[in-house]
Amino acid sequence: MKSLIAFIFARARVIVFFIWVYALIELLQGGRYLTFLRPEFGYVLGAALAMFLAVMIAEMGREPGDRLHWSAFQRPLILLIPLLFLLNAQGASLDYYTFNKRFTGTAGMAVNVEPSDDSGVPAGGRAAVDNGQAGEAGTVSADDADVPSSLNPSKTDRIRFSRKWNQDGTPGNASGTPSTGSGTDVEAGSQPPQQPPHEPGTLPEDQRPKGDNDDEADDDGTPDVIETALTSLYETPKLFEGKQVSVIGMVDTNEDIARQFGDRAKVLFRFLISCCAADAQPIALIFETKQSTTIKGENVWIRVSGKFTLHKKDGRTIPVIREASLSTVPRPANEYLY
Amino acid sequence: MKAKVRPIGMRSFIFETLFLVATVTLFFAGQAMESMRTLSLIFASIVLEAVPFMLLGAVVGGLLETFVSRERIASLLPRKRWKTVLIAAGLGVIFPVCECAIVPIVRRLSRKGLPMAGAVAYLLGGPIANPIVAGSTLVAYKLEWPMMAARFIGGYLIAVAIGLAMDRIFRKRQAFVDDVAMPGAGAAGCACGHDHDHQDEHDGESGHEHDHEHEGGQTCACGHHHAAPKGPRFIDKMRAAMLHAADDFLGVGHYLVIGAFIAAIAQTYIDRTVFTQIFQIPVLSILMMMALAILLNLCSEADAFIAASFRGIMPMSAQLAFLLTGPMFDLKLLLMYQGLFRKRAIAALASLILVSAALVSIAAHYSGFFTKVMP
Structure with missing residues (x-):
């Protein structure tokens, strides 16, 4: 358990990039992003997906830092908050x-x-x-x-x-x-x-x-x-x-x-x-x-x-x-x- | 190359923890609220719209960092600072970027030796005085050019003026945060401004040592060993560029999210009619539209359509104020600027932006610019 937490802390950035990659793939499937953005944004999200992949792969090769602190984890975690709310908004519409x-x-x-x-x-x-x-x-x-x-x-x-x-x-x-x-x-x-x-x-x-x-x-x-x-x-x-x-x-x-x-x-x-x-x-x-x-x-x-x-x-x-x-x-x- | 743990101040640590706790609590406790779906939708939309552009900015910044040496940038810059400012404010014509992408790019350019005055000018002018934004403004106003012209020229002039003013104010003090600051540019702390162009061993004019220890345990912002092998392969350089991009993205990304959340709250709960009841008083409506621009956090490529929807209920000058303020200063930018400037510099920058956007709009109103050129 302790090693799992240590792993998550050390790899927080890779995990966050991975979740974003996954979220973008899901959004692009069947045009789900149309709930949020106009159709042309499909290309923009596709480009973002490619960039996230590149950044994630580079990040995977990085040696984890030696001093692990909550702050190394906290800021990447904030980047996941919008995805949490995105789950909520799936299928919703402005009414x-x-x-x-x-x-x-x-x-x-x-x-x-x-x-x-x-x-x-x-x-x-x-x-x-x-x-x-x-x-x-x-x-x-x-x-x-x-x-x-x-x-x-x-x-x-x-x-x-x-x-x-x-x-x-x-x-x-x-x-x-x-x-x-x-x-x-x-x-x-x-x-x-x-x-x-x-x-x-x-x-x-x-x-x-x-x-x-x-x-x-x-x-x-x-x-x-x-x-x-x-x-x-x-x-x-x-x-x-x-x-x-x-x-x-x-x-x-x-x-x-x-x-x-x-x-x-x-x-x-x-x-x-x-x-x-x-x-x-x-x-x-x-x-x-x-x-x-x-x-x-x-x-x-x-x-x-x-x-x-x-x-x-x-x-x-x-x-x-x-x-x-x-x-x-x-x-x-x-x-x-x- | 090690992942660095950038020490953050106690205050921002508490603030960010509070944000995490508050949003997660709201998410689970607020499921029954009528407004919850709208809030989620708008929040996710703002972030989804901005993140690709911010990431693009980070990647461009990373490539700049790795592939363009500081000497190259220095050789491109004019000797005179005011010339730099004049060029930087109009750089958006060649490198059009919106306001989300420009923050990480300016971070990198500053560390490469772009003077603060030029950085500010590009930061403010780039998202307004560029062809994409001019085009969208023109379309939003049904191809009537005066608004586009007023926005383009007004944005450029404000960027130049504030660039020069910031240069004056912060000639002696450091405006940038530590990991952007340049060696010798100010009295302040860690100025990890060395060249990351790993192939040439050069001496910064200040004689800055390459493998120094930063005082106070502060990690160098670039976070890699500078004893890199000479003549690295392309793939290694790309990897380094992507790592810089990751640092930059994570360095400002949380500010974007927090700003987007506050904007989503404003977008969800503020009744638009509040803004439409004071249109007879020009100065007041200008101020109201500026407040609206700060609250709505729209992308500079889309905001003209919202401004145009106020035609007939707000004076043109107030719409101009909206179009000038938004790309330079709004809630998410206020937070993102913290990855770039010190508190005092942000305060100076914000007041300068607000005052000059208001002044330009008031001048446009009382000079009768819009009534003269528009039927």
């Missing part, structure tokens, strides 16, 4: 907790719809408005479960709307599993190609706004609903105005928004990251629904489908999805927008 801390109110949701607009900054996170607490959430219910969808029923059938889901109680249904394509319509280039394409029939070519950053195009249906990403709605709001859109994200309620837009208004949000989860900014979109369903919770992802409108208030233009219907979807493989 409504983070959203509430970072969302700064409706002023940041305003879009610029001037003709010469080079697009509104897709930031749900900028406002001088007080952020209401979304404490009481949990179950969000409305008085009426009826969906007054303005959609043509023949079209609604094809888009697995939540009504159907709620009545059946089964997420999988006639039109197939819900699309997990988190970034189906996110900017091309930043999106790794593993995303599954849209369901057939949800993306009519003739109604897709030109200039949208869509990367896939499987357009074999009739015009109905544009499946898109939150970022696209903020980048080119004019192109989507008045159209039926469908986006996925997580849901929260917000007092400030409820006060301005009524009790049926809720917020759909996702996080936009530029390097790592620490710089995540919420992108939030208001939607109105009459539907009664439990939509808030840890890792609950929903699809909101409804009419995309631009709401003018106090000199600002804020996008709102009206008469939205909801359905839960699996958490996308790539939960962040980049």
Whole structure:
């Protein structure tokens, strides 16, 4: 036992480097690092892995020091603390907790719809408005479960709307599993190609706004609903105005928004990251629904489908999805927008 | 080559032990907390993002140590110190590094004879005045150049000014910690500044002996025998370089972790709306954005995107203050600087950075720089 402790003290550095090497291999497998970092960081972590290996091998050839002291052990040990917390964060995601801390109110949701607009900054996170607490959430219910969808029923059938889901109680249904394509319509280039394409029939070519950053195009249906990403709605709001859109994200309620837009208004949000989860900014979109369903919770992802409108208030233009219907979807493989 | 046990001060020993105990306790006791997952995620993210770059800095530093002799560096340096400062502050254009990587590199360069003024200038200017950061700033601001230009030029000027100021203040006293300090550069203790270029036997100008005993049992920072064989093979040099890298990484790594943890706490619990309610008062919003930069500890290559998200709710000058402060001074850098500078030097450096970043931003605000050049 004593010799084991002596060994650990003498070899603390090698052990720490070894654990980091192991942790990086684990993170790189199956893209687990995507919980923390944007996809391009795979290369950076790969380089770090190589450097850790080189340093570890060099360290292995070093004679252990003669004076062993707790301090020789303590500092390397501190380097393992983040890995301990990393275990905790595996499979976790930034959710409504983070959203509430970072969302700064409706002023940041305003879009610029001037003709010469080079697009509104897709930031749900900028406002001088007080952020209401979304404490009481949990179950969000409305008085009426009826969906007054303005959609043509023949079209609604094809888009697995939540009504159907709620009545059946089964997420999988006639039109197939819900699309997990988190970034189906996110900017091309930043999106790794593993995303599954849209369901057939949800993306009519003739109604897709030109200039949208869509990367896939499987357009074999009739015009109905544009499946898109939150970022696209903020980048080119004019192109989507008045159209039926469908986006996925997580849901929260917000007092400030409820006060301005009524009790049926809720917020759909996702996080936009530029390097790592620490710089995540919420992108939030208001939607109105009459539907009664439990939509808030840890890792609950929903699809909101409804009419995309631009709401003018106090000199600002804020996008709102009206008469939205909801359905839960699996958490996308790539939960962040980049 | 023996593993060295660097004696650490009682105070930092207690501090680090407390950190270990506190984080492990929090980990096991806080599992039921709602914020725990967010905290873990953000903490791990900051460390995962920074560690590769810091390791890269350590490896580059190790290679510098082994393959570039002190004479080589000395021959590259201009005679005049102010020229050194002017060049060092803009060195990021050729060697772009972010603020995590630059600390170990500057450690090595200083031990190779780069004067303190130049070290400070590169330390502060490198992470801002470099093409990668300029590019990310430009993209974050939708290709509008004024913010990028203000940041680049402001960062460079601040780096030059502080480099020269630190040179003045610490002309007589030692600014570096012992294992970075140079022989003859100050009155202070162990100045293991010899050349680790094992092939040539040279005499430092101070006549520093190569196999000296350090007083007070203090180990020499480089930790190897200097009676190395002449003309070592490439593989041996690489091994030595990697050992230097390991020393450097472990020499500042724990500071990064502690700083990242404090930053994660701030990121998890601070409500962003706090920062958005005072935007009418320019000076106050500048100070608030500087405080935010210190608390968030973002990488200098990513922080422009956060700053840009404050467009419309914070004045441009306050965003500039955020972009100037973060890469020069934040919580993790405050801790990492302890592997480089003495306490007094850190205090001087921090006050100089904060004052000059605030002054540049206030000047940008009241000169109407952003309102004139931006529609």
